[in-house]
Amino acid sequence: xxxxxxxxxxxxxxxxxxxxxxxxxxxxxxxxxxxxxxxxxxxxxxxxxxxxxxxxxxxxxxxxxxxxxxxxxxxxxxxxxxxxxxxxxxxxxxxxxxxxxxxxxxxxxxxxxxxxxxxxxxxxxxxxxxxxxxxxxxxxx
Numbered sequence: 001x002x003x004x005x006x007x008x009x010x011x012x013x014x015x016x017x018x019x020x021x022x023x024x025x026x027x028x029x030x031x032x033x034x035x036x037x038x039x040x041x042x043x044x045x046x047x048x049x050x051x052x053x054x055x056x057x058x059x060x061x062x063x064x065x066x067x068x069x070x071x072x073x074x075x076x077x078x079x080x081x082x083x084x085x086x087x088x089x090x091x092x093x094x095x096x097x098x099x100x101x102x103x104x105x106x107x108x109x110x111x112x113x114x115x116x117x118x119x120x121x122x123x124x125x126x127x128x129x130x131x132x133x134x135x136x137x138x139x140x141x
Contacts, residue, residue: 011041015087017080022087 016025
């Protein structure tokens, strides 16, 4: 085992795709590449290559719209994407079923209570809780 694999400071291990297959990757939480997903944890603190940054920016400007359409289609429909999403979901939600319980129920309306849980209210006429209405029209003399 390498030292880079033992050190978990500044990275979060996740699953990602590489050449269409599910692979172990790392999300940087500190360093020059904070927020990025990288293949090796050592990359998070490595110096940036300015020349490759410039060429990548040019490529993104030229093909950004095409790449966005293709990547969104792949992420939406691909089996690998669904597998990765399931793997990256936190264990606490999977283990205790919180992910399912947070979802809104589709069939039931929002204010719906089942018949066996409904409580009948007593309606009292003329009691202390009943309000008296004032007359709306004035009498003409």
